[in-house]
Amino acid sequence: MIFLPIVYVLYWFVFGKRYFYQNVLLLLASFYFYACWDWRFLLLLFFSIGLDYFSGIQIENSKTKRASTIWLTISIGINLGFLGFFKYYNFFIENFADLLNTLGLGVNMWVLNIVLPVGISFYTFHGLSYVIDVYKKRIKAERNYVEYALFVSYFPLLVAGPIERATHLLPQLQRKRKFNYEQSVDGLRQILWGFFKKIVIADNCAPLVNEIFSNYHAESASDLVIGSVLFAFQIYCDFSGYSDIALGVSRMLGIELLKNFSFPYFSRDIAEFWRRWHISLSSWFRDYLYIPLGGSKGGLWMKVRNTFIIFLVSGFWHGANWTFIVWGGLNALFFLPLMLSDKNRSYMEIVAKGKLFPTFREFASILMTFALTCFAWIFFRSESISMAVDYIGKIFSKSLFSFPTHIRPILPVLIIFMLGIEWINRTTDHGLQIKRFNPWLRRIVYLVILYFILRYANFENNEFIYFQF
Incomplete structure (x- = not known):
């Protein structure tokens, strides 16, 4: 401290x-x-x-x-x-x-x-x-x-x-x-937002995710779906929370680091998701592996080969387990149709820019992309491929329509609050660059975040997921 x-x-x-x-x-x-x-x-x-x-x-x-x-x-x-x-x-x-x-x-x-x-x-x-x-x-x-x-x-x-x-x-x-006073203050804002995402969202999702994945054989299908969704928010808030803290600390020291996340769960397809998720790693593999291999300039075989290489290597970078490689391969399969149809650069701007709400089509695309990422995250989180396949298989059962039991009532509220703040500020560098609010409303938002941290922070599970990578 x-x-x-x-x-x-x-x-x-x-x-x-x-x-x-x-x-x-x-x-x-x-x-x-x-x-x-x-x-x-x-x-x-x-x-x-x-x-x-x-x-x-x-x-x-x-x-x-x-x-x-x-x-x-x-x-x-x-x-x-x-x-x-x-x-x-x-x-x-x-x-x-x-x-x-x-x-x-x-x-x-x-x-x-x-x-x-x-x-x-x-x-x-x-x-x-x-x-x-x-x-x-x-x-x-x-x-x-x-x-x-x-x-x-x-x-x-x-x-x-x-x-x-x-x-x-x-x-x-x-x-x-x-x-620079303003730079230091903005760094503190980003640190605050990073701590909120980490110890309030990610660390409250973690115990439920661990319980569901550890006992998935005995869980209902609806709880298995909840487990995959909560893990999606856990890993995002854990990793992007660390990145927010790192960028905020560095900004306080007058040094700007590369942006690592740009609101990826507002993406309309997998290509956009990978431009917004772990940006520094994705761009590293693009510049030092994908482009030297020929990128997308060659024939069909070269395009397919290079796409799978970069995603499989990205998966293997995360850890020594076949689950990470399958996770990378799944994302390659999701990405491939977009590249082959030349639609992988359809969404270069943030969704609904200049508007308060997305269109129905944009919202449906966001939900579909999120569903695909949640599906792939099951392999990322599982201990083995057989466990992931079994987990997915058990989702497709009659209990899918039962009411889930593994959910804390406050957790959806906290997640919706987080998504709401990031949606409003999705064109900025981080979630707390609140430019649309007047000073008094900004202070209220800060106080609400501090209250959530003091009231709901989980201090028992503080290790960052990406420390193991």
Whole structure:
């Protein structure tokens, strides 16, 4: 609770005249922040930073294309090697053993009790984008170690994103930041909204979701539907809540991070959903995987292949389980008809822009898209594919029309309130940039949110879902 106030005061009122000292403070604060989880994994973070810092310089200094390619390959290979070991070693070993056993070759293979370093998927992708951008000559190699290390380890985004680009964040670290009262106030608003979504919505959905998915065999079909819908709101409010807190904290420090969510549950098709959900990851895969593979410029086979590759890899990025891969594959199947009919860019603007309400057709499209995402989320949340298939199968029974029992009366009210605030402010950067309300009405909204936090916050389940990715 005192970490941010101390950093904030030192940052602006002690070291505010020199951005170099501000950067040193933020770097030390970031290392301390990470060490609070497990100081031993600081060594891995230090190694990752040093590897890509040195590789970037070597790539730029290389006299030949072959030499720069070798350095790029070394950096990518080591980065993905560490990520693969910590995140996917047991997955590959267990599946390889299952394959051999299926072929009649009984084997026993060693699995390891590996602790996944928090944030490794995020800071690894920071480093990968940097060395690739240096290789492609989109950015010069950074010689200032403090600035590069801060780019990778900046504490608001270190453990769960957004996944930043050196072209966006490094220039902000290389210039003087001036204290801006309005910017700090807006950062506080976004932090407040993030906390509301996390500890009021997500953490109140979590116990019900856990109970329903843990005992799905004994639940009615209507409760299973409620479980999938509540998980959709849980994961959205948990992850976007973290992103709101991260962006708000950074805005208070005069640094703007990439927007990570743009009201995705107001999307009218899956293509729009993926432009609005986990934007930094979606755009990362687009720029560093999809486009290098040829994007949608080739023939039909290439378009289909590249679409499935990007969605399957995105699913696998989330975790070492076939459920994530199926989740990615389902989204590819949902996306494919739009791409093949050239309708995947039909909705580039927010729905009902300039209007208070959507049309009936827009509302129906939103509901259909939400239903598809809820269906896919069942695989994301399930422990195995068989569990997900069984869960879905039990939905289609007579009990679908029974009254659900797993619902707290206040929870729908809180969710509707959250959706209402975000609908009103869907053209802004975050839910509490309330530009349509007069000052007194804004204050009332803030007080209502504070009341909800004090009255309904669940402080017993505070770990963010994306810390495990």
